[in-house]
Amino acid sequence: xxxxxxxxxDGELQSSDCQAHLGRLRTDTELRRAWDAxxxxxxxxxxxxxxxxxxxxxxxxxxxxTVLAPQRKMTAAGRLAWYATSAAxxxxxxxxxxxxxxxxxxxxxxxxxxxxxxxxxxxxPVAADQPAIDATPRLIGAEVENYLLAHQPYSHTSAMQGxxxxxxxxxxxxxxxxx
Amino acid sequence: MMFSxxxxxxxxxxxxxxxxxxxxxxxxxxxxxxxxxQRIYAATQKLSYTGTFVYQQGQQVETSRIIHIVEASGPxxxxxxxxxxxxxIVRTGDEVVCYLPGSMTVxxxxxxxxxxxxxxLSEQLRDLSENYSLKKGEVERVGGYSCQVIALEPKDxxxxxxxxxxxxxTGMLLKAKTFDENKEVLEQFAFTQLRIGGKxxxxxxxxRYFRQSRDWRVEDSGTMRANLAEAGWTxxxxxxxxxxxxxxxxxxxxxxxxxxxxxxxxLAAISVFIQPxxxxxxxxxPGLARQGAINVYVRPVGSYxxxxxxxxxxxxxxxxxxxxxxxR
Numbered sequence: 001x002x003x004x005x006x007x008x009x010d011g012e013l014q015s016s017d018c019q020a021h022l023g024r025l026r027t028d029t030e031l032r033r034a035w036d037a038x039x040x041x042x043x044x045x046x047x048x049x050x051x052x053x054x055x056x057x058x059x060x061x062x063x064x065x066t067v068l069a070p071q072r073k074m075t076a077a078g079r080l081a082w083y084a085t086s087a088a089x090x091x092x093x094x095x096x097x098x099x100x101x102x103x104x105x106x107x108x109x110x111x112x113x114x115x116x117x118x119x120x121x122x123x124x125p126v127a128a129d130q131p132a133i134d135a136t137p138r139l140i141g142a143e144v145e146n147y148l149l150a151h152q153p154y155s156h157t158s159a160m161q162g163x164x165x166x167x168x169x170x171x172x173x174x175x176x177x178x179x
Numbered sequence: 180m181m182f183s184x185x186x187x188x189x190x191x192x193x194x195x196x197x198x199x200x201x202x203x204x205x206x207x208x209x210x211x212x213x214x215x216x217q218r219i220y221a222a223t224q225k226l227s228y229t230g231t232f233v234y235q236q237g238q239q240v241e242t243s244r245i246i247h248i249v250e251a252s253g254p255x256x257x258x259x260x261x262x263x264x265x266x267x268i269v270r271t272g273d274e275v276v277c278y279l280p281g282s283m284t285v286x287x288x289x290x291x292x293x294x295x296x297x298x299x300l301s302e303q304l305r306d307l308s309e310n311y312s313l314k315k316g317e318v319e320r321v322g323g324y325s326c327q328v329i330a331l332e333p334k335d336x337x338x339x340x341x342x343x344x345x346x347x348x349t350g351m352l353l354k355a356k357t358f359d360e361n362k363e364v365l366e367q368f369a370f371t372q373l374r375i376g377g378k379x380x381x382x383x384x385x386x387r388y389f390r391q392s393r394d395w396r397v398e399d400s401g402t403m404r405a406n407l408a409e410a411g412w413t414x415x416x417x418x419x420x421x422x423x424x425x426x427x428x429x430x431x432x433x434x435x436x437x438x439x440x441x442x443x444x445x446l447a448a449i450s451v452f453i454q455p456x457x458x459x460x461x462x463x464x465p466g467l468a469r470q471g472a473i474n475v476y477v478r479p480v481g482s483y484x485x486x487x488x489x490x491x492x493x494x495x496x497x498x499x500x501x502x503x504x505x506x507r
Contacts, residue, residue, distance in 0.1 A: 144475060147486055149277065150429060151448070151473075151489070153290050163245065163256045164232060164368055167234035167243050168366075168473065169277075
């Protein structure tokens with residue numbers, strides 16, 4: 001059923017099938033939930049969700065700090081994403097996108113991708129049509145952090161937002177420590 | 180000339196004019212996108228505030244709290260992370276101190292010879308308007324504040340696009356998004372809670388880990404101005420619009436004598452690090468890495484490692500890394 005749902009979302013369903021499936025969506029609440037979730041995943045992959053969710057994200061962070069701990073478990077997404085230029089790797093990324101979009105969806109939508117296994121990881125930051133990435137980090141995290149710290153004062157965002165962009169280096173430390 | 184007119188606009192009357200209904204006369208004096216940028220830069224130098232903001236790249240969201248107080252000597256600020264591993268960053272003038280309880284390290288960095296703000300600003304804005312098209316967008320709400328949207332479209336593929344949200348009243352930047360050439364969001368910063376002005380106790384600037392950190396390892400970058408061209412290092416060619424802003428020498432990760440050249444196109448900055456290969460350091464692997472809008476490219480040059488770091492597309496970062504040359 002859910003495979004059909006992703007086919008429907010991707011516009012790959014025959015029109016007769018399509019009608020039947022849309023009818024089922026009207027009555028089946030679980031299917032409808034999956035529909036919402038798949039669209040949310042799609043939006044996340046395309047970078048269409050973000051600051052508008054942050055209020056809710058922050059509220060949740062403050063409410064349940066422990067529940068969020070798994071998010072910071074070292075997933076491949078957490079590491080510096082490495083590009084590989086081979087076509088094979090691009091194909092792999094596309095397949096991973098599909099896997100992510102059709103795998104089960106139980107956790108809270110905002111966090112599900114972060115709590116997932118490495119599979120959902122490397123795909124998230126990179127759209128499928130961009131160069132694919134090799135999840136193996138080749139720079140030592142601490143080294144990257146030093147470069148980022150040294151670079152940060154010259155970043156344009158530093159001139160506009162003061163110390164705010166240093167939050168970038170936090171993201172790197174998180175990865176380094178959890179590795 | 181435009182700037183002198185702008186400076187009048189940014190007085191109290193100018194601020195008021197944004198609040199009045201738009202009439203033909205006021206429409207003429209409404210600040211342009213460039214003048215809005217100037218307001219944004221000026222706001223960090225003038226405003227005191229406390230707030231909570233999120234940094235998002237990909238699926239990763241980091242929440243931090245910031246305290247920013249402007250004193251006679253300039254802004255002083257403290258950033259503290261709210262989730263995960265605690266970390267604090269304190270900036271006083273040209274000095275940035277990072278408290279990293281996770282590794283029990285204090286990192287100290289200085290920006291030597293930083294030039295006066297207004298002087299740098301007019302240069303920056305001139306470069307910026309050559310490399311980006313500026314457009315004013317709608318008025319949108321962020322964190323409870325009505326904000327002017329400003330779009331910066333890159334004029335070529337060697338830099339990213341940006342969208343900025345600035346508070347109508349104060350010009351403070353409340354949200355910033357960086358886009359790649361496909362208009363996909365690479366990263367964003369956004370305030371979710373903010374209080375501008377009011378009384379902010381100076382004690383809030385005091386690092387939480389100040390006392391504990393006395394026993395921690397201290398890494399001082401010992402940064403100095405340097406002439407790397409004289410030492411034999413040049414960047415043969417560079418993407419259009421990128422100029423050298425400064426040349427430094429620093430200690431990084433225990434290696435001293437690391438060269439640091441900063442390039443900028445008026446908005447995006449790219450750092451070139453030149454590090455002598457040593458036995459105690461693990462050998463870096465050449466290649467490209469990224470995080471949000473930051474791309475990192477590593478390449479060996481003789482017995483040195485050249486690492487280029489910048490909020491610019493992979494093509495730009497690679498281009499610059501490949502143009503680094505050593506002539507003795």
